[in-house]
Amino acid sequence: MNPAGSEATATMNPPASSPHVVVVGAGLAGLAAGVAAADGGARVTVYERAPRLGGATWSFERNGRWFDNGQHVFMRCCTAYRRFLDRVGVADQVVQQRRLSVPVVRPGRRPARISRIAAPAPLHLALSLLRYRPLAAGKRLRAMGTALALRRLDPDHPDTDRITFGRWLRDRGESDRSIAGLWDLICLPTVNLRADDASLSLAVKVFRTGLLDDATGADLGWTRVPLAALHGDAAVRCITERGGTVRLHTHVDAVGPGPSVRVDGELIDPDAVILAVPHDAVDALLPPGTVAHQEGLVGLGVSPIVNVQLVFDRPIMDVPFAAALDSPVQFVFDRTEAAHWPAGSAASAGSPPHGKITAGGSSEAHPPGEQVVAVSQSAAFDEIGDRPAELIERCRAALVDLFPRAAEAEVVDAVVTREHRATFAGRPGTRRLRPAATTATDGLFVAGTWTDTGWPATMESAVRSGNEAARLALAHCRTAKARSSSPERERLGA
Structure with a gap:
């Protein structure tokens, strides 16, 4: 394949009347937003300051x-991410387990396994827990009770974001060995924190959506090709085929009212802007007060x-x-x-x-x-x-x-x-810091795993955030067009 270089341009010319949507940032959230906006009929321009696409998923x-x-996996419950793969034409480049099966290896010991059987949730995991050799028999039974209690928790309830998953587990009688040998096997790679640090809210989301609510939810998938081909190349192909442009090595200096974007010193006035950059880069690009909790985003860690x-x-x-x-x-x-x-x-x-x-x-x-x-x-x-x-x-x-x-x-x-x-570090108290996709600037929207998707910082969260930002940007463009062409505005010469 040819290197993307500094710019990948359109293979077809979009209608001149199409709204212009600028996406700042070409991580997975930005790429998803660009594809969704292009599919919605917008002329899309994606700016990325790095020499590569993919953000946290590069090769x-x-x-x-x-x-x-890094190694990135997804679960069957990651429906937005899997639809993204379908849309950009690379679903055949990933592997999806028929049934969840995770080998657990230990030095000098026989491998164990976390797997499911053909039974409804949560019974699909019961046999695996009963046979799970890294834990003593009593701890296995306790873990089953803990799983049932976890299934009853609401990840959106404010109380679940006030304590750590580890504290909740210990209050249930789970031992250090059980936490390290079972619960952290899922919490650590999904929340990117150990149970003793992770918000209970995020842990509940992972365990309920992935493991406890639907028997098939945790079936794992992974890419057979480099992530650069799976995400970046495929998304750029979709955007450019719809008449869009992707520019690498391009520095966005600021995003302001209008909405407007200053790119390498040049001011651009698109119809909508989607800011898809890391949470700790947002405040430097926007006027104060543009995004909810903007000055506190650094608190996401x-x-x-x-x-x-x-x-x-x-x-x-x-x-x-x-x-x-x-x-x-x-x-x-x-x-x-x-x-x-x-x-x-x-x-x-x-x-x-x-x-x-x-x-x-x-x-x-x-x-x-x-x-x-x-x-x-x-x-x-x-x-x-x-x-x-x-x-x-x-x-x-x-x-x-x-x-x-x-x-x-x-x-x-x-x-x-x-x-x-x-x-971001999904510790207790971070849920309230994660903003919605809307901002105080009309026509400006934000995307990223750090926005309020309800998910930890996963590929699913990235795609969901990009899709939501694109949906709102397209709706804004339609509303603005309707206002500009209304009979009242024409009569007044507006």
């Missing part, structure tokens, strides 16, 4: 292999993610992914298929981050038996500042403990990516 090429900046990707000269794991317990690593994924995506084919890819090559990786052809393994560490506050060599060696040693075949394998390449500001 890079290194030594002829493709790496994502940030939670980091670290990913270590190792290329082994032979397979070390025979499952597509696994959760790890009693180990310094959290989740491990086999990313071999995506890594061997045709070289030079991801248009929106960026430059590789700093890492370490432990041996010479080939940029031409790779041994057919090699395996690319990604270790994903959520809420990585203690690891974000470690040197790449330390992270790589720590993960390699942990993988040897979890997958004994790794002891005989050689690491031929390795790379570390760090997302210091991967997500």
Whole structure:
């Protein structure tokens, strides 16, 4: 595929009467907004200051292999995200489990498994919990009672955002072992915080929507191709086919009344603007008081993610992914298929981050038996500042403990990516800080995982926010057009 460069332009000319919608930010929320606005008949222009698309979901090429900046999975309950994949024509590039099944590996122990059976919720998980070896029998029974109590909670009730998930679990009698060995396996990768830090509100949303309300909700899915191809390239194709434009390396200086946008010093007056940037970048771009709780958005905080990707000269794991317990690593994924995506084919890819090559990786052809393994560490506050060599060696040693075949394998390449500001930190009290998509400026809307979607900072939240912002922007444009063409305005010469 051809590099996106600084601009991807229209393949068809939209009608001159079409409203002009500007999207600031080309992360997943901005791309979803751009696609939805273009589908609604708008002339869309997307501005992105970075050299790549995708925001928190980007890819890079290194030594002829493709790496994502982090492992991203989705659940069957992520309906908006799955519709987005359908719309941009890449649904065949993802894998979706027929039934939830998560291997849980521990050093020197037989693997356990969290899985569902063909039964209605919440009975679909009962057998798996009763057989879950990492917890003692009494703790398994208690966990079943806790799950039923969790199902009765309302994630939108104000009280659920006042305490941590961990405190609620302990009040129910859950032990440290149960929290670490079961509840954090779901809370940590979805909320990007451990239960002891995460808002109960967000935890209830994840567990109820994903695991407890619908038996099929938690069936997992993941991409078979680099995220740059899955999200960025596919979305740009849809936007440009509808007459839109996507510009990278473009700095938006400010967004103001009108709405107006100052781009590289030039003032632009579109019909509507969708601001889809990280929450801690909003205040610097807008006049004070434009977004609800604007000055307090910094209070949402940030939670980091670290990913270590190792290329082994032979397979070390025979499952597509696994959760790890009693180990310094959290989740491990086999990313071999995506890594061997045709070289030079991801248009929106960026430059590789700093890492370490432990041996010479080939940029031409790779041994057919090699395996690319990604270790994903959520809420990585203690690891974000470690040197790449330390992270790589720590993960390699942990993988040897979890997958004994790794002891005989050689690491031929390795790379570390760090997302210091991967997500907002969904701690108690953050729900009230998350604004709606509307703002005090007529025609200006905001999108991002940090807006009030009710979801944690996930791909589902990003797409939902982009869709909502686009819906409101299109409605604004229709209303403004109707007002400008009304008989009263024509009579008055308005």
